[in-house]
Amino acid sequence: MKPLSHYSAKPSHYNKEAEAYDAFNENHSRVINLVLEGILKNHKVKTVLDLTCGTGSQVFWLAKYGYEVVGSDINAKMLKIARKKAKEQKSDVKFIKGDMRTVRVGKFDAVITIFNAVGHLTKSDFERAMQNIHENIHEDGLYIFDINNLSYLLEGNNITKLTIDWQEMVGDTKVRQIQYSTIDQEGILASFDTCYTQNGSDKPKTSKSSQTLQVYTAVQLQEMLQRAGFEVIHQCSVDGSEFIERKSDRILTVAKKVRK
Ligand SMILES: C[S@@+](CC[C@H](N)C(=O)[O-])C[C@H]1O[C@@H](n2cnc3c(N)ncnc32)[C@H](O)[C@@H]1O
Incomplete structure (x- = not known):
C-alpha cells in the first residue's frame, strides 16, 4: 500500500x-x-x-x-x-x-x-x-x-492494538465506527475508518475516511x-x-x- x-x-x-x-x-x-x-x-x-x-x-x-x-x-x-x-x-x-x-x-x-x-x-x-x-x-x-509513542507502535504487532470497533447512540442515531491503523518508521500513523450510521430501522449509511497523525519517540x-x-x-x-x-x-x- x-x-x-x-x-x-x-x-x-x-x-x-x-x-x-x-x-x-x-x-x-x-x-x-x-x-x-x-x-x-x-x-x-x-x-x-x-x-x-x-x-x-x-x-x-x-x-x-x-x-x-x-x-x-x-x-x-x-x-x-x-x-x-x-x-x-x-x-x-x-x-x-x-x-x-x-x-x-x-x-x-x-x-x-x-x-x-x-x-x-x-x-x-x-x-x-x-x-x-x-x-x-x-x-x-x-x-x-x-x-x-512511536517506539511502542513499531514494536512487534502493537499497531493492531489500536484497532477499534465502537458503537454508540448519538441522539436517535446508532453510530458504529471501525478503524484500523498502520505506522511507518517516520512516525506517520495512518488510520482508516468505516462508519455506519443508522436512524431507527432505516438502511444504515456507510462512509469511509482516513487520517494521519505524526507520532514521536x-x-x-x-x-x-x-x-x-x-x-x-x-x-x-x-x-x-x-x-x-x-x-x-x-x-x-x-x-x-x-x-x-
Ligand atoms: C483529539 S481532539 C482533543 C480534544 C480535547 N483535548 C480532548 O481531550 O477531548 C484534538 C483537537 O485538536 C484541535 N486542533 C487540531 N489542530 C489544531 C491547531 N493547529 N490549533 C488548535 N487546535 C487544533 C482539533 O480541532 C481537536 O479539537
Missing part, C-alpha cells in the same frame, strides 16, 4: 465528528484528566491555557477543581459544543478560536494540548507551535501534552522541546505509571519553560 503523506490538519478537520465526539471520547479522557490534575496540583499551577480544547474535556474537568482555565481550538464546531456545555453548566469559562501555532492569549502557569492533539501537526509545525506555546507561558511555567520530543526553550522534567504513561520505551502506548510529557 502506498504510504499516506502527512499534512497539518485543516481547521475543518473535526467538522464531521464534532457532534459524536463526546459520545466516543469523553470516557477515554477520564484517566489522563485525573493524572493531569495531579501534576498541575503538584506544581502549584493556578492558571491553565488549553490550546486544543475541543469540546472542553480538560477545561471543564480542571474548572471543577478550581483552576482558572481558558479553552482555545481551531475548529468552530468543537468550540460551539464546548460553549453550549458551558451554558448548560452555568460555567463562565471562556472559549476562543485559535491556532496553536500562532494564537496569543496571555501568560499562563501552564499550557496543555491533550489527547494526541499535536499529532495533527507536521513535525515542523509542532516546533512552531512549541515556540508559540513558550510565548503563552510565564517564566518557569509548564507545557504538558500527550502523544502516541520520547527522545525525539526531548530534543524538539529543548530547541524550543523547554526542559523536559517528567515523562510517564498517560495513566501516570512509569514510562517504558517499548511498552507504554502513549507518552505524557511535562516540560518547563527555561529562562533565556
Whole structure:
C-alpha cells in the first residue's frame, strides 16, 4: 500500500465528528484528566491555557477543581459544543478560536494540548507551535501534552492494538465506527475508518475516511522541546505509571519553560 503523506490538519478537520465526539471520547479522557490534575496540583499551577480544547474535556474537568482555565481550538464546531456545555453548566469559562501555532492569549502557569492533539501537526509545525506555546507561558511555567509513542507502535504487532470497533447512540442515531491503523518508521500513523450510521430501522449509511497523525519517540520530543526553550522534567504513561520505551502506548510529557 502506498504510504499516506502527512499534512497539518485543516481547521475543518473535526467538522464531521464534532457532534459524536463526546459520545466516543469523553470516557477515554477520564484517566489522563485525573493524572493531569495531579501534576498541575503538584506544581502549584493556578492558571491553565488549553490550546486544543475541543469540546472542553480538560477545561471543564480542571474548572471543577478550581483552576482558572481558558479553552482555545481551531475548529468552530468543537468550540460551539464546548460553549453550549458551558451554558448548560452555568460555567463562565471562556472559549476562543485559535491556532496553536500562532494564537496569543496571555501568560499562563501552564499550557496543555491533550489527547494526541499535536499529532495533527507536521513535525515542523509542532516546533512552531512549541515556540508559540513558550510565548503563552510565564517564566518557569509548564507545557504538558500527550502523544502516541512511536517506539511502542513499531514494536512487534502493537499497531493492531489500536484497532477499534465502537458503537454508540448519538441522539436517535446508532453510530458504529471501525478503524484500523498502520505506522511507518517516520512516525506517520495512518488510520482508516468505516462508519455506519443508522436512524431507527432505516438502511444504515456507510462512509469511509482516513487520517494521519505524526507520532514521536520520547527522545525525539526531548530534543524538539529543548530547541524550543523547554526542559523536559517528567515523562510517564498517560495513566501516570512509569514510562517504558517499548511498552507504554502513549507518552505524557511535562516540560518547563527555561529562562533565556
Ligand atoms: C483529539 S481532539 C482533543 C480534544 C480535547 N483535548 C480532548 O481531550 O477531548 C484534538 C483537537 O485538536 C484541535 N486542533 C487540531 N489542530 C489544531 C491547531 N493547529 N490549533 C488548535 N487546535 C487544533 C482539533 O480541532 C481537536 O479539537
